[in-house]
Amino acid sequence: MAEWFTKPWRIVPAQAVLYVFLWIAGIHVIVTPFNEEIGFELAGLHPGTYYWWNALVLISPVMVAAAYALIRHGRGSVRMFGFWLRLGGDLGVLAALTALIATRVHVLGDSGPLGDSPLFGLITLTGLNVFVGMLIVRDIGALVVIERLAGILHESSL
Numbered sequence: 001m002a003e004w005f006t007k008p009w010r011i012v013p014a015q016a017v018l019y020v021f022l023w024i025a026g027i028h029v030i031v032t033p034f035n036e037e038i039g040f041e042l043a044g045l046h047p048g049t050y051y052w053w054n055a056l057v058l059i060s061p062v063m064v065a066a067a068y069a070l071i072r073h074g075r076g077s078v079r080m081f082g083f084w085l086r087l088g089g090d091l092g093v094l095a096a097l098t099a100l101i102a103t104r105v106h107v108l109g110d111s112g113p114l115g116d117s118p119l120f121g122l123i124t125l126t127g128l129n130v131f132v133g134m135l136i137v138r139d140i141g142a143l144v145v146i147e148r149l150a151g152i153l154h155e156s157s158l
Helices: 002-006 014-031 049-073 076-110 116-157
Strands: none
Touching: 014 049, 014 076, 014 116, 049 076, 076 116
């Protein structure tokens, strides 16, 4: 037990934990009847936004999980596809969180000053959104490095 506290900390799989809970929350929103409305229509968005949002919340984390399998176990173009798939999944999560935050700010703001509970939740979600944005920067950086390396290897083989 003491090793847990004395050994250097390993990397915490924050992305995996966040995306699993995002997926679980998405399932909950879909299967729970009479849920409180997210408010997309109240914010003036198309009524179908709710369904697109649900699709993003459910599909994006699965895309990222599949991407990690491809990146870790794939080779060549399969692995490269994994990097692109991860970027797509992260962009989907960013879009879903951004839509939720913006909608809730709009809907809750219309009812008067925001109290501590809604503000705490919105600020926390915004922090998660910034984290996902950082993941996207990581994804793009990895793709740039891979493309540059592929270009160098291609030029040296000519």
